[in-house]
Amino acid sequence: MTTSLLDVAGVKVSPDHYIDGRRVPSATTFELFSPIDQKPLGRIAEGLEDHTEAAIAAAQRAFPAWSAMSASERLPYLERFAEEIGKRADDFCRLESTDAGVLLSRMRHGVVPRAMLNIRWFAQHALELQNRPIDTEQAHHIVRHDPAGVVVIITPWNAPLMLSTWKLGPALAAGNTCVLKPPEWAPLTCSLLADCADAAGLPPGVFNVVQGTGASTGAWLVGDARIARVSFTGSVPTAKSIAQAAGANLVPCSLELGGKSPFIVLEDADLDGAAATGALMYRNAGQVCLAGTRFLVHEKVAERFIATMRSHVAKLNVGDPRDEATEVGPIIHPRQVERVEGFVQRAVAAGAELLWGGERHDFGAQYFKPTMLTQVAQDSEIVQNEVFGPVLTLQTFASDEEAIALANGTDYGLGGVCYGETGHATEIAKQVRTGFIWVNSFGIRDLAAPFGGIKRSGVGREGGDWSFEFFCDVKDVVVPK
Ligand code: NAD
Secondary structure, X not given: OOOOOEEEOOEEEOOOEEEOOEEEOOOOEEEEEOOOOXXXXXXXXXXXHHHHHHHHHXXXXXXXXXXXXXXXXXXXXXXXXXXXXXXXXXXXXXHHHHHOOOOHHHHHHHHHHHHHHHHHHHHHHHHHOOOEEEEOOOEEEEEEEEEOOEEEEEOOOOOHHHHHHHHHHHHHHOOOEEEEEOXXXXXXXXXXXXXXXXXXXXXXXXXXXXXXXXXXXXXXXXXXXXXXXXXXXXXXXXXXXXXXXXXXXXXXXXXXXXXXXXXXXXXXXXXXXXXXXXXXXXXXXXXXXOOEEEEEEEOOOHXXXXXXXXHHHHOOOEOOXXXXXXXXXXOOOHHHHHHHHHHHHHHHHOOOEEEEOOOEOOOOOOXXXXXEEEOOOOOOHHHHOOOOOOEXXXXXXXXXXXXXXXXXXXXXXXXXXXXXOHHHHHHHHHHOOOOOOEEXXXXXXXXOOOEOOEEOOEEOOEOHHHHHHHHEEEEEEEEEO
């Protein structure tokens, strides 16, 4: 018997797992709270070993038929999946604003359209993958992208819908079957995704959702020897456990992890443009992996840049993420607020100077003022560690060489931003050791482009062909001439 639906923000959503095309309840549940005001939203199924076992078995049973279809045969299923997401756009917006605190405006104009595109684009792109020939004097090589098998997908709370579809799109389009473990602090939009897959007529077992905590449900899934791939987005410590568990079975992992990305402002930068973009780093309360969080500003323009950015930050609307005018919402969890506060207090105690912010916001206990710290040493905790909150640092430099050394001086290597005269900024950007970097811009993403980090920010690339390289067994069929 399934559990009754939860009513969250006027949306009816199942708290149960979705396994083999059916809702499956659990004898064990956990309480979910909204980051907006810490009100309880309902109890969610906790994935026990029986559930992870059943989900992987269902995905295995569904694999032969789903993988035997051509990409063009799978296309209509995935088109319908994207359409179903579109039909429930409003529900997705309200749910993720309520359980994850993501800005409603961002959900409506960014995340939901992107979630649909994640499914559609990879379904289309899969059509171009089949049988790429390589001809040599000796032989025809038919290079095939065969689906790998059962894929486990694990996503974090800061962007559950976007990141789950980012992985599901290519995994399903390539012919794999999937088990998704949503984040326990924001599990609801992934449950709604299962309703969309069901309404789209995806065959039972092709897409399964097992709710639960990372340490138990997630660990059981990634340690199962029957799986073929793990695609993970989240923190570095979790990635290490996942890589160990999957590595024990030689299961390849794609790991998209945290960042401490530089935001470089050169002497020849458009300071107002840079400062306006800089203020965007506080969006989603700074809980954005790819945000530039370490401002590196040429000493000759630092004073003017700080004054300009201060005026942009002063205009930011901090408040309820369900209000379309809000630009900075809540921090996901009381534990996370304490973590953010701890970082700031320790930095100040170590000699950092607060340029603005530095404390909780009057709007509520889960809200923190956009904060900027300066007079910070390169080897200090605040410069070296990911805060994942609305807290940035600012350091100055005197030369391009110094800017590059500071930019590259952490163990992270996810993204970056570089403002300056375009040719100059592009040259500097090339020397910053990260997986991607934006010149005089921020956040431009194209699904055909590679995405991922280096050093502690990740292993592997997703996006475009890179997603298919990961989710497929690439095979060379050699036919002599
Ligand atoms: P987290 O690592 O705590 O959790 C992520 C997911 O892993 C959750 O679903 C969790 O339940 C699961 N998990 C935890 N332990 C597990 C285990 N032992 N085995 C299997 N699964 C396990 O991360 P978080 O706090 O939810 O997310 C924030 C982090 O994610 C930040 O570091 C942020 O930078 C990163 N992030 C990276 C990207 C990117 O694309 N690079 C995007 C968004 C977030």
